[in-house]
Amino acid sequence: MVAEVLGGASLGEAEARWLPHCEGGRERAFARHLAFATLRWQPRLEHICARLLRHPLRRRDRDLQALLLIGLCQLLQLETPPHAAVGATVEVCRALDKPWARALVNGLLRNCLRRREELLRECASDPVCHHAHPAWLLELLQRDWPEHWQEITAAGNRQPPMALRVNRRRCGRERYLRLLREAGLEASPLPDAPEGVLLHQPVEVSELPGFGQGLVSVQDGAAQLAAHLLDLHPGQRVLDACAAPGGKSAHLLETCDGIDLLALDLEPGRLERVRENLERLGLQAGLRSGDATEPEEWWDGRPFDRILLDAPCSGSGVIRRHPDIKLLRQAGDIPRLAQRQARLLERLWPLLAPGGLLLYATCSVLAEENQRRVRAFLAAAGDARSTGPEASWGIATNPGRQLLPGDHDRDGFFYACLRKE
Numbered sequence: 001m002v003a004e005v006l007g008g009a010s011l012g013e014a015e016a017r018w019l020p021h022c023e024g025g026r027e028r029a030f031a032r033h034l035a036f037a038t039l040r041w042q043p044r045l046e047h048i049c050a051r052l053l054r055h056p057l058r059r060r061d062r063d064l065q066a067l068l069l070i071g072l073c074q075l076l077q078l079e080t081p082p083h084a085a086v087g088a089t090v091e092v093c094r095a096l097d098k099p100w101a102r103a104l105v106n107g108l109l110r111n112c113l114r115r116r117e118e119l120l121r122e123c124a125s126d127p128v129c130h131h132a133h134p135a136w137l138l139e140l141l142q143r144d145w146p147e148h149w150q151e152i153t154a155a156g157n158r159q160p161p162m163a164l165r166v167n168r169r170r171c172g173r174e175r176y177l178r179l180l181r182e183a184g185l186e187a188s189p190l191p192d193a194p195e196g197v198l199l200h201q202p203v204e205v206s207e208l209p210g211f212g213q214g215l216v217s218v219q220d221g222a223a224q225l226a227a228h229l230l231d232l233h234p235g236q237r238v239l240d241a242c243a244a245p246g247g248k249s250a251h252l253l254e255t256c257d258g259i260d261l262l263a264l265d266l267e268p269g270r271l272e273r274v275r276e277n278l279e280r281l282g283l284q285a286g287l288r289s290g291d292a293t294e295p296e297e298w299w300d301g302r303p304f305d306r307i308l309l310d311a312p313c314s315g316s317g318v319i320r321r322h323p324d325i326k327l328l329r330q331a332g333d334i335p336r337l338a339q340r341q342a343r344l345l346e347r348l349w350p351l352l353a354p355g356g357l358l359l360y361a362t363c364s365v366l367a368e369e370n371q372r373r374v375r376a377f378l379a380a381a382g383d384a385r386s387t388g389p390e391a392s393w394g395i396a397t398n399p400g401r402q403l404l405p406g407d408h409d410r411d412g413f414f415y416a417c418l419r420k421e
């Protein structure tokens, strides 16, 4: 999985390809744990690996590069006993059909153990190595969050918790917490999210009581804020313009009976996930694949009372869940994403009824994708007014509100409520 991400694939793609080869849940969980930890610390491990290698490895030895990073991760970041880590890593050379690399892997890892203190000291003076985030992202975080950037990077490097959303149509939160206790799973209520539950230990969804019967979904507490910011009422026409995989669409439907929801997404394959999720939860919506910036192709001309624009973004607020972002995203992606976000806002606004509400959301912490985008839109639109969120969580960014990653162990999310005059 790690080699695949080093080669440019997303971690999701790599997981889909490799996890089915694992034998059983324990092996799968261990493989995920190692891959996530290695990618989480990759900027640091890569730096240390380069210090220990006499010559860089050839491109066709990307599998070995990945193996070295996994070995270093076990020695430096995870509490794997050194002998076990070195022995198991060296053994993998055979499986890779590169027995010649055994001496190289063994030598490098043992050298790392010998020079551990010196290497870590050196690392502390290099920001990329120390904070384990790429230089371009550190620069943006320092600019946008001069007082909080270290909190943000620290949260990005932590293992995320598993959070749940109870389907209030089928079960109350208190009752679900009881079901969890009876199943031997410790959990507590999430703040600001009336249906939110935080599991103290992650489990496979099949172990969650009533998952198959639609009692509950996996969703971070920050993402659960969206549905309650939309001020939904029965009979309203609602558009979820970037809906897949459908977490927020489902929550909108669970929150308010009788809304007429259209869930739109550009990617038909991802829309299938929305269909499966709604079916499991016993919810109904119109599903449509289409480009939100080309409404002439899919809009029937009847205005929406509410629009949720959960825009495609850098994911800089959810790096702890998607550590591959550190490798795959580049500085140049941000202006490109900002342009897409601006276009989405501009093209969706005419679809909103007068008096209607559009909620702009991203799982980013970058001002360029958040408050700056919304500010530019407000200046150009003329009939749009910023109305919040008025909330006790997060930080007011005027316009909008930012939840930083790690706040009550939630993801980083930005929300802005825009009312049409």
Ligand SMILES: C[S@@+](CC[C@H](N)C(=O)[O-])C[C@H]1O[C@@H](n2cnc3c(N)ncnc32)[C@H](O)[C@@H]1O
Binding pocket: 223, 241, 242, 243, 244, 245, 246, 247, 248, 249, 264, 265, 266, 267, 270, 290, 291, 292, 293, 310, 311, 312, 313
């Ligand atoms: C942040 S994700 C949405 C997550 C979703 N709201 C949820 O809570 O499960 C962004 C989604 O926007 C979709 N997307 C990107 N550009 C789009 C466009 N121009 N029109 C419609 N959907 C788009 C992507 O396919 C992706 O599924």
